[in-house]
Amino acid sequence: MKLSKRISSFQASPIRRLVPFSNEAAEKGIHVYHLNIGQPDIQTPPQVIEAIRRYDHNIIAYGQSEGDKDLRKALPAYYRRYNIEVTEDDIMITTGGSEAIQFVFMTLCDPGDEVIVPEPYYTNVGSFAKGAGVVLKSVTSSFDDAFRLPDIGEFESHVNERTRAIMLCSPNNPTGHVYTEKELHDILQLAKERDIFLIVDEVYREFCYDGEAFLSALTLTGYQDRIIVVDSFSKRYSMCGARIGTLVTKNREVLDGVMKLAQARLCPPEIEQIAALAALQTPSSYLDEVQVEYQKRRDYLVKRLQTMEGVSCSHPKGAFYLVARLPVDDAEDFCTFLLRDFSYRDETVMLAPAEGFYVTGGMGKNEVRIAYVLNIDDLERAMDCLENALEQYTRRTNSN
Ligand SMILES: Cc1ncc(COP(=O)(O)O)c(C=O)c1O
Known part of the structure; x- marks a missing residue:
């Protein structure tokens, strides 16, 4: 066989x-x-565990493919803390940030299409890319240069007719680099000029040090329809096993595409979404x-x-x-x-x-x-x- x-x-x-x-x-x-x-x-915040303990349904039923309404309705207030203005309609609940990455690749790319990613990168993205037939093109951020993003010209030299997106992770796994406003702005400007998407993995948004301020790509105006943010409850609330993430974008076409995949996998984990809702009530x-x-x-x-x-x-x-x-x-x-x-x-x-x-x-x-x-x-x-x-x-x- x-x-x-x-x-x-x-x-x-x-x-x-x-x-x-x-x-x-x-x-x-x-x-x-x-x-x-x-x-x-x-x-994990105690109220998250408590919410799971309080679960009292007699049937653990399928939920909505886009995620439970209560959780989606509660999320915009969380994002507003980072000056990210989104509504529940811009948010899809996924089975961890991992599924959001897979959904994005499947939605944006045909086999053989390319995504540009700075390396070193979050290694599992490589497997998700392979699964979707996506070819990763790397620009190297070097150890000896404190893993700063390479010059925008390097990104530009990789863009061709098969390029669908640039993918960043900020704060970065594995380097710890936090992208600056200028870096994000330059990348977005390039994405606009070449009519491609920017995928940004922001699952470590809360964890910035030395007074470094986190800036979400979604707060930069003029590019909203080409930005897709991958997000997750896993690290933020130390609930990795709950498998709840989100995909956030203002682009309707992308969300409609993602929805077809979301429907095929039926729904994200049901009890864990209740836990995620409780997590959002965690005191700052x-x-x-x-x-x-x-x-x-x-x-x-x-x-x-x-x-x-x-x-x-x-x-x-x-x-x-x-x-x-x-x-x-x-x-x-x-x-x-x-x-x-x-x-x-x-x-x-x-x-x-x-x-x-x-x-x-x-x-x-x-x-x-x-x-x-x-x-x-x-x-x-x-x-x-x-x-x-x-x-x-x-x-x-x-x-x-
Ligand atoms: C950068 C990054 N994105 C996504 C994920 C996946 O997280 P999740 O547990 O939400 O699937 C991880 C997990 O380590 C990660 O480091």
């Missing part, structure tokens, strides 16, 4: 493909600090405290990495990831070593090799993505593991 050529062209996610090794380590009694994945240890102090906590973790992580010999790292301004360059030739081999051949105080750490976060083959080979999703005590122990492992690995490599 044969499987599709498409599926064999997919990569196993660099965020999760070392999981069998971390499971083996756990079976040996080794505690693994998971800094490979954006699963925060932050408490919750998000303020979480933001302060992540900034502390970022500061700690950057400080620790900077003291490790041969290690350099990006200085993220947002989200909760950074890219670190390690004194190794092959970060995937090192990450495997961490899980299979190493422990310190019966503990180890799991990181995501960064190569898979680049579209261009061979880039990021000595880089890892680190998610600072654990509290500072855990981060400290995880960094002790990393520091020791680098010493051991280097000794081992040099003696071979």
Whole structure:
């Protein structure tokens, strides 16, 4: 029997493909600090859990394909906090931001059409693109240039008759870069000139540091019909498993297209939408405290990495990831070593090799993505593991 050529062209996610090794380590009694994945240890707001407990229907029925009315009606007030003026009709509830990305690709692109994306990028976008037959064209934002967006001319040089969109993620996973008004403006101007869309993934909107203000692309006037925002409750309210996201656009044609896909998958998760509605009532102090906590973790992580010999790292301004360059030739081999051949105080750490976060083959080979999703005590122990492992690995490599 044969499987599709498409599926064999997919990569196993660099965020999760070392999981069998971390499971083996756990079976040996080794505690693994998971800094490979954006699963925060932050408490979900209690009223979210309460809302799920209070669920008292006798049948868990299908809901509306575009999402429950109450949730869609409540969202514009949330977006207004960021000066984003939208109505419930501009919002589609999706099964996580992940589904919103898939819907956008399927709606905008035919197989062979192109989307331009700065790399490193959120690696799962690569799989969603492949699923829709979309070809990703990358412009490289470089480690040595603090992952700033490349010059607009670089984007322009990639636009051709097959280009349907530019896709950004701000605050960025994995680099932590937060796009400036000028960067967004230049990209939107190019999109307008070449009549293509801008897809912006804003799922980390709340998490900006050092007083950096977040600016949504949707607040820039004159471009509204070509902007599609991907959004999610997952990280904001630490409810990743609830699988609730949104797709926001003022473009009716896009929403009508997306609706056909939404109808085919019937509806987003029903009980979790009730939980998401409760999440919107969370006092703003919750998000303020979480933001302060992540900034502390970022500061700690950057400080620790900077003291490790041969290690350099990006200085993220947002989200909760950074890219670190390690004194190794092959970060995937090192990450495997961490899980299979190493422990310190019966503990180890799991990181995501960064190569898979680049579209261009061979880039990021000595880089890892680190998610600072654990509290500072855990981060400290995880960094002790990393520091020791680098010493051991280097000794081992040099003696071979
Ligand atoms: C940039 C980005 N977009 C989208 C997602 C998907 O989130 P969700 O859990 O809403 O599907 C993630 C998850 O890590 C992400 O980092």
